Amino acid sequence: MSGTFDELGRKKAKLERASKRILERHQSQDNLSEEQVNQDLKQKEKLDKSADKITQFLATHQEKTGSKGKPVKSNITDPDSAKMTTSKGTIQGYNGIAINDDKHQIILQAQAWGSVGEQQTLQPAVAQLKQQLAQVCQNPKLTKQHTKFTADSGFNSEANLAFMAESGFDTYIADNQFRKRNPLFKESENFL
The missing domain is CATH 1.20.58 (Methane Monooxygenase Hydroxylase; Chain G, domain 1)
Structure with missing residues (x-):
């Protein structure tokens, strides 16, 4: 229920x-x-x-x-879950988010979130990543300076961009409006 x-x-x-x-x-x-x-x-x-x-x-x-x-x-049975729309309809479930080291293929932080959108999961996931880095790295500031952080357009929001600008990570988050500005997609109706 x-x-x-x-x-x-x-x-x-x-x-x-x-x-x-x-x-x-x-x-x-x-x-x-x-x-x-x-x-x-x-x-x-x-x-x-x-x-x-x-x-x-x-x-x-x-x-x-x-x-x-x-x-x-x-x-009321699983209050941490959320209603999510999928290609198979609406389900009660979780959104899985993982942060991994691309070079070594190691998962650094992973969590199941009971929220529909990815946008609100970025900040707590990055905060947890920072805590983990502080525990395992002798110099977390040096690690942040050499880290490139990428995320897909589902994480793009003004709040997330501002948060990541202050995070110390070299961050790249895909812009969800880039196709509208890219001349390669100007005449395409599928990607507008």
Whole structure:
């Protein structure tokens, strides 16, 4: 079950109303068979259990917001995951980000992020990389000076460009608007 906190609150209220209607039906129809009573009680128990899960989730978690400041849907079973649109439809999952040493093919930092976009994962990933470099390198400043950091256009944002300019890494992040300016793509409709 997933949704924004507002949506989860409405789902909880709906479950509680459905549970209450079962009790009201029993009270108005005392002539129900034992089988119908047991079936309704099982349904009521299931509704109450789902409403209690939502209540517990809302009480113990904070609402997540996306990169644009809007509430992001949470999944009460796996609150760290995110709803992501893929070529196969929308799934509940994670976005895997890895930073590797291109020359030696060593993964330096990797993490699964419960966020849809890559943009908001760059800064925490680079911060973790800096911590790791500080732990293993005798002179992390020297390492940063000789490091070329590249990222695809999914990481391109004003905030990320400013952050990387201050990071000390020689950084190259693909521009997501470069095809519009490149004369080679001027007459191509596929890449605009």
